[in-house]
Amino acid sequence: MEYGFVLKKYPQKAxxxxxxxLEENISKYHRIILFVTTPEMDGFEVIGADPKHMQIIIDxxxxxxxxxxxxxxxxxxxxFAALAWQYSxxxxxxxxxxxxxxFGVAFGLIPLIGRxxxxxxxxxxxxxxxxxxxxxxxxxxxxxxxxxxxxRWLPLILLLLYMLQYYTGLDASIEQFGLVKELTxxxxxxxxxxxxxxxxxxxxxxxxxxxxFVLGNILVSFYRFRKLLWVCLYSxxxxxxxxxxxxxxxxxxxxxxxxxxxxxxxxxxxxxFRNVISWNFTAQMIWIAISMAFIGVAGFDFIDNAAHxxxxxxxxxxxLFETSEELERNVEIRSHRIKxxxxxxxxxx
Numbered sequence: 001m002e003y004g005f006v007l008k009k010y011p012q013k014a015x016x017x018x019x020x021x022l023e024e025n026i027s028k029y030h031r032i033i034l035f036v037t038t039p040e041m042d043g044f045e046v047i048g049a050d051p052k053h054m055q056i057i058i059d060x061x062x063x064x065x066x067x068x069x070x071x072x073x074x075x076x077x078x079x080f081a082a083l084a085w086q087y088s089x090x091x092x093x094x095x096x097x098x099x100x101x102x103f104g105v106a107f108g109l110i111p112l113i114g115r116x117x118x119x120x121x122x123x124x125x126x127x128x129x130x131x132x133x134x135x136x137x138x139x140x141x142x143x144x145x146x147x148x149x150x151x152r153w154l155p156l157i158l159l160l161l162y163m164l165q166y167y168t169g170l171d172a173s174i175e176q177f178g179l180v181k182e183l184t185x186x187x188x189x190x191x192x193x194x195x196x197x198x199x200x201x202x203x204x205x206x207x208x209x210x211x212x213f214v215l216g217n218i219l220v221s222f223y224r225f226r227k228l229l230w231v232c233l234y235s236x237x238x239x240x241x242x243x244x245x246x247x248x249x250x251x252x253x254x255x256x257x258x259x260x261x262x263x264x265x266x267x268x269x270x271x272x273f274r275n276v277i278s279w280n281f282t283a284q285m286i287w288i289a290i291s292m293a294f295i296g297v298a299g300f301d302f303i304d305n306a307a308h309x310x311x312x313x314x315x316x317x318x319x320l321f322e323t324s325e326e327l328e329r330n331v332e333i334r335s336h337r338i339k340x341x342x343x344x345x346x347x348x349x
Contacts, residue, residue, distance in 0.1 A: 002037075004036070005047075006035035007034065023053070030057045031049050035047065061118075066119075073112060076109055098302050106295055106298075139280075151220045158255060161198065171325060173198060178191065178251050179243060181249060182249075185244070195252055195254070198253040208256060210260050211259045212255065216262065220271070228262065232255075232260070235315045236311065238257070239256075239257020239307035255306070260315065262315055264314070265315035267319075268320060273324055273327055276324070292312075
């Protein structure tokens, strides 16, 4: 086979093609192609190993970002216009504008800044400097290949508990098991744990369940499920204690502190063990943390930022004491299966 490619979905089957077809497929489907081969290559290599192919990917991504920025900018301006109108007609602006502020930042400002940052990163990559992109491709593919199902129960549990809350009454369940600070200080310290399982609304639990699924999926790719439970438990407790200190008279619920603990843990692990974890991946973790800070500022009057910050710091603190042995043992397969291209790839016409 002179020219061919391998899709991420079918990593053991190569598709034969011509040079022109290969370049066309890279331009159209670079997100789902893992390996390519040309006469100049020694077997199959990660997409982007050829400088020409890397330039095709960069040009395609730049074009996509430019198109997306126009739409996201329009959405952001629409949210700001809605805020300005609400400010002009409302006598109680801050409580009434909370959802517009939150969604404007989450779906407008943050994606807009993220797109500009990604374009800046792409401009710094030349044809001969694409190793980081290739390493990131290898790394993400390795994560996708890990057999992991146990963590999927956690988001489901959050959703089921919310249904139970809704059936019995949200306010009643929060009063009974939420982080009511006066009752907690009076001796009901178990509320520091139970509050992380409750939520104040459907959007609240939906966002947390999705975040826990994504971040939990990443963490259990490197460690066992019990590590995820330990990080969530510890970070949730630290987040609750921070909330007790900085918001002493409010009632708090939600798994956000525990989830941000997972984020902080993976962020510090990535910074400490760069020889194992892709830098692009770590940079994404950092960007998510910055995005959460933006959301916290937008919702300062109804989001428990102390619990968020405490959970993030709790997870980061745990990662500072982590050793590299378990991590390196768990990703040893990566160097054999992906970096050295020891796949048993069969040709598919």
